Amino acid sequence: MRERAREHLCDLGLWLLLCVPVLLKSDPNDGGSWPEVVVGVVLLGGCAAVARRWPPVPVAVVAAVSLSSTLELFTASYSPALLAFGYLAGRRQERTRAALWLFGAVAAAGLLLTTVTGTSLGQWFTLLLTLALAVVAPWLIGRYVRQYDRLVRSGWELADRMEREQAAVADRERLRERSRIAGDMHDSLGHDLALIAVRAGVLEVDPELGPAQQHAAGELRRAAADATARLRDIIGVLREDGAGAPTAPPGETVEELTARARASGLDVTLTPAPVPTLPGMSGLALHRVVQEGLTNAAKHAPGAAVSVEVAEDAADVRVRLVSGPGTAGAAGPSGGTGLVGLDERVRLAGGALAHGVTGDGGFLLEAVLPRNPPAPLPLAPTSARELDRARREVRRGLARAIWIPLALLGGLGLLMAGVALWTQHQSYLEPEDYARTRIGQSLAELSDDLPDRPLDGPPAHAPAEPPGVDECRYYRSTMLAAIPVYRLCFAGGHLADRAEVP
Known part of the structure; x- marks a missing residue:
């Protein structure tokens, strides 16, 4: 509610400020009238009221009022309103298409009015210049300010989001560490329990032990297998989805690992x-x-022989484990998470993993690992990418605010130069045609040799026209120079004097 009241106060202040030029320049004592003042104040009030909801509308209304006063679009009463509403349209408008169509419509309307009223194209060029400087340039500045504010707002939003994400990351890291601990328990304790079951199986069939000792060894083997299964079920709940495999015990080599299994x-x-x-x-x-x-x-093929082969070359190391079919029965079903985690670990190291059943019922596990594992590529945070995109938008907005006015001015200059050359061509009298003119010829006889348009008037410091003539027409004698010119004076519809004016 307070924000809305502040907006209304700002709109009221803008309206009062823009009414000052109307009151000063449309006053009856300054050549205006009170109806003009009332119309201007009411129109500006309506424009200020709708400027937030429909930003292009005030620009169109003020431009129409200015065109009704002068075809050059520049008026002392409404030019400040053009500047203000042009800036606000760029500041508040999301899309640019409507504004571009509006600018084109104002230029087209000015050209149409110039053609209908028969005035000089110089006024239309002045309109284009006024449109570029008093409307388009403020609109581009408003667009740049809008992009800059969006960048600042995005920065604060990203900072707030990062603070919230920091707490979430801490919680997530704690959960991930618990998942790693669970993975360590599954792989290390599961490995040790499998070895305990193997040792108990050996004692169970040892003939040197009595029946009671063999029965106890069997119970120990079954208890170790049950503990492995329960551990697998519990860790399956605790393990995080997609978690990588745990690290090796500190300091243990592959030789020590195989020796411990052999023992x-x-x-x-x-x-x-x-x-x-x-x-x-x-x-x-x-x-x-x-x-x-x-x-x-140890779990699925107890008693079977296991071969571990390691081969190396200049780039890779290949490890191959082949186990034969079991002789003492399997220790229970497998959850499959061990191979999944192992595949993830090998993939992160830049290698490849393959596994499957051999032809004799055994199992094959093979991995290819690079000697120089690739370094993990850090991913840019989403917030950083968003901030970089906002910065690029601001830079593009600044570039548009610079090159679009320059392009408009350059295009306007080329257009004015082209029209000037066309006008000169329309008022150019060929020297041969001038030489064929004779005193006493009628205007109808000379119409085929004369250009379509004479110059608007004599050049500066031209000599006085001869007395007794009705009119004098001036034509260019060269295409690119303003002087000398040809002067043809007529009296009673006939050529009364011809001269080359220096």
């Missing part, structure tokens, strides 16, 4: 040894591929 009872063969060391994400991904392959072999 747990897995038949693991590693070639070659030692395994090539890879930097950064590739090294972590290599460890994860071997760890996931051994974990799956």
Whole structure:
């Protein structure tokens, strides 16, 4: 409500300010009349009232009132209104098409009135110049101010949004860290529980143990398998969608990982040894591929032999794990999240992962990893992109505010030059045609040799016309020079004097 009252006060102040030139220049003591004052004050009041809702309307009304006073569009009473409403139209109007059509309509109306009234084209050129300087230029300035305000407003909105997003990012990072912890629990504890189950399975079939010890070992194996399944179910709920695979245990190499699995009872063969060391994400991904392959072999193919082969070249390292079919039964169904997370980890390292069942019922896991993993490309925040787009809009608005008036003035100058050349051509008398003129010839006899239009008047400092003539006509003797000119004077419809005026 307070904002609306402020807008009404601003419109009232604008109306009172624009009425001052009307009161001063339309006063009866200054050649005007009180009806003109009343009409001007009422029209300006209506324009100020609708300027916010329909910005081009006030420009059209004021331009029409100015054209009714003078074809040159420039009036002391309404020129300030043209400047003000032109600026406000650019400041408040979203689209530019209506304003461009309005400018073209004003120019066309001026040309039509000039043609109908038979006045000189110089007045129309003055109208175009007034339109460019008093309407188009303020409109462009208003467009630039609008774009600049939008940039400032976007900056404050983005700052507020970033403050809100900062708190959301902190919460999201806490949840992501919990998801990473859940992933670590699934992969590391799941791996260890699988190895415990393998060791318990070995003890269960050890002939040196008694039946009670073998039964206890069997219960331990089944408990480890159940704990693995429950861990998988719980972590499946906690794991974040699309979360990357966890990192390797600190300091553990692929040789130590396979040795730990071998000590747990897995038949693991590693070639070659030692395994090539890879930097950064590739090294972590290599460890994860071997760890996931051994974990799956311990869970789903206990007792089967596992071969781990690592081959390298100048650009890539290929790791291949092949496990045979199990001999002691599977440890339970797989949730599939391990391979999904592993594929994401390999992809982030710039490599590729493949897996599938072999012809003899075993399982193949193969990954190709680059020696130099690509650096992650930082994405520009959405707020930064929006701010950069707003800046480009402001720069384009400033460029338009500069080059459009210059283009209009240049086009107007070319148009005036063209019309001037055309006018000169219309009033150019060929020297041969002038030489054929004779004193006493009638105007009808000379009409075929004379140009369509004479000059508007004699050149400056021309000699006095001879006495006793009705009229004298002046024609250009050259296309590009103002002097000398030919003077033909007529009396009674016949040529009474001819001369070349220097």
